[in-house]
Amino acid sequence: MTGLRELQRRRVHEAISAAAIRLFLERGFDAVPVTEIAAAAGVSKPTLFKYFPSKEDLVLHRIADHLGESARVVREREPGRSPLEALRRHFLDRLAAHDPVTGLNDHPEVVAYHRLVFSTAPSLLARLHQHMARDEEALAEALAATHDDLTAALLAGQVMATQRVLARRNWSMLAEGRPMAEVEREAVRAAGRAFAMLSA
Structure with a gap:
């Protein structure tokens, strides 16, 4: 039952x-x-x-499904793999899978959905920032197992901002009509560069 x-x-x-x-x-x-x-x-x-609970949640629950994902990646990483390397590998895997959360998905509904999220009401953007703040806090908690609190908080903020910028950049290129294969190559290159900057 x-x-x-x-x-x-x-x-x-x-x-x-x-x-x-x-x-x-x-x-x-x-x-x-x-x-x-x-x-x-x-x-x-x-x-x-x-x-x-709110009208905004009708849109953002698809993103909310990924809440805590970065923290989980850090906690469940293979022995000997650094948190940042685990996060880099996970993001590249999500790109390869064309996961909509990475922005690298050219299905018309997915492109339109991202436009709805990125270009809509202030209340929706405010709710989105609440989700991202909770995600960042969860990642900082996971990173605190291997870093001091300040380093963990700073790194979590940088990682979440990096993923957000990369995802929006990928969506923007697709929304402009650039071919998926071209955008995917650029997305992988940009992700590699971004995570290298974080490592530095």
């Missing part, structure tokens, strides 16, 4: 998310009321807010 309830919960969650993203991409974040999203997903407004 618990398994069926969880499956139903996931279905409702995905239905709400899909309806929200579709409407936001069609008309913009500010132009779509939450009541319309609930109706499109076939749920009530109170039910929608049980799954997504």
